[in-house]
Amino acid sequence: MGEFKILEIKQSIFEDNDKDAESLRQELKKQKTFLLNLMSSPGAGKTTTLTKTIEALKDEMAIGVMEADIDSDVDAQAISKTGVKVVQLHTGGMCHLDADMTRQGIKGLGAEGIDLAILENVGNLVCPAEFDTGASKNAMILSVPEGDDKPLKYPLMFRVCDVLLINKIDVMEYFDFDLEECMERARKLNPDIKVIPISAKTGEGIEGWANWLRSEVKKWQQGME
Amino acid sequence: MGEFKILEIKQSIFEDNDKDAESLRQELKKQKTFLLNLMSSPGAGKTTTLTKTIEALKDEMAIGVMEADIDSDVDAQAISKTGVKVVQLHTGGMCHLDADMTRQGIKGLGAEGIDLAILENVGNLVCPAEFDTGASKNAMILSVPEGDDKPLKYPLMFRVCDVLLINKIDVMEYFDFDLEECMERARKLNPDIKVIPISAKTGEGIEGWANWLRSEVKKWQQGME
Numbered sequence: 001m002g003e004f005k006i007l008e009i010k011q012s013i014f015e016d017n018d019k020d021a022e023s024l025r026q027e028l029k030k031q032k033t034f035l036l037n038l039m040s041s042p043g044a045g046k047t048t049t050l051t052k053t054i055e056a057l058k059d060e061m062a063i064g065v066m067e068a069d070i071d072s073d074v075d076a077q078a079i080s081k082t083g084v085k086v087v088q089l090h091t092g093g094m095c096h097l098d099a100d101m102t103r104q105g106i107k108g109l110g111a112e113g114i115d116l117a118i119l120e121n122v123g124n125l126v127c128p129a130e131f132d133t134g135a136s137k138n139a140m141i142l143s144v145p146e147g148d149d150k151p152l153k154y155p156l157m158f159r160v161c162d163v164l165l166i167n168k169i170d171v172m173e174y175f176d177f178d179l180e181e182c183m184e185r186a187r188k189l190n191p192d193i194k195v196i197p198i199s200a201k202t203g204e205g206i207e208g209w210a211n212w213l214r215s216e217v218k219k220w221q222q223g224m225e
Numbered sequence: 226m227g228e229f230k231i232l233e234i235k236q237s238i239f240e241d242n243d244k245d246a247e248s249l250r251q252e253l254k255k256q257k258t259f260l261l262n263l264m265s266s267p268g269a270g271k272t273t274t275l276t277k278t279i280e281a282l283k284d285e286m287a288i289g290v291m292e293a294d295i296d297s298d299v300d301a302q303a304i305s306k307t308g309v310k311v312v313q314l315h316t317g318g319m320c321h322l323d324a325d326m327t328r329q330g331i332k333g334l335g336a337e338g339i340d341l342a343i344l345e346n347v348g349n350l351v352c353p354a355e356f357d358t359g360a361s362k363n364a365m366i367l368s369v370p371e372g373d374d375k376p377l378k379y380p381l382m383f384r385v386c387d388v389l390l391i392n393k394i395d396v397m398e399y400f401d402f403d404l405e406e407c408m409e410r411a412r413k414l415n416p417d418i419k420v421i422p423i424s425a426k427t428g429e430g431i432e433g434w435a436n437w438l439r440s441e442v443k444k445w446q447q448g449m450e
Contacts, residue, residue: 041266043371070378156295175396
């Protein structure tokens, strides 16, 4: 088991979250830590995807994970089995994390020396999209059972994300999900969004996703982003 | 197609939402309108469940539906095909509805003469649980692909609901979902919660759900609740 602790997050005192997020981003850049903000609906597969991502990358970079949850520590327990540093952030009912809350998590994690810090945000397609956490990149997971119409209904989330992982493609045949249609809807909102279909369960597509992440971490550390 | 209009909802001006919700509940009781607040994650199947529910009950009672969404009107379009009155509530980015916003919806619907008004809340397991909408009863849908651990992670939502519909049971065999375990977790948080497994797609379990709803509407209209 990796290190694992629970941190009760305090409400942010900063009024200007955008400014605070930019300042956190610069701090992390200086210490060469790439921060990924991972968002999705409840149950889209964030924790399973994360476990597979860590397995793919942990031998080549130092990884730390912040698990944001209103309550419980089931996700942090699952992640800690991969052997990486994990901190469970209890948000006390808050529906999203802002930059100051993320900074508390980064401190709790002790992110010096960490190449890739991953924030598993609260499962919610609405509120987390509205708050810059200071992340280097934003990613979201949409799972096949949720339906291909989600870009129409939660447009901001699709706009703020650099990557869209479409998860649970192994069960595609049991659901009425049009992959092309979904990608087109996402790109209409965000022409630059990178779409990667995956199955965290079977491992399909994880290599492509790990390649993207590896390349982004390198660019970040070399100051090219 | 039933009546169908779009309403831009204004931010609430009331400071005491609980009081306002109670007052809306009493107004609705006087006019014999039962209000169901239906909540879930994005993609759990609220709209499909609603369509099947309406089909089961529309010949015996007057039904009106309020579809809350940040953007788009795809759900209202789907529901209006059932022939009932529908109003699409655009929340302008808000992640939940409170009692005043619900009242705006009720006015937009013209709920006089409506036996059963259904509010399809914003797809979100966090924020809607914190705001009393003035509903007679709260129901939530958890879908099998989301996982049986959701009561551990979103406890407040399970506490405030009178009914838990477990949807998409037709795909149970493709997912690692323990129905008994899930029900036990929900009942630990809320011993009185009624759990009804359904498949909105195949129609399984919809009769039991419609029976519960029919009986609650009757009790409400007879002043027994």
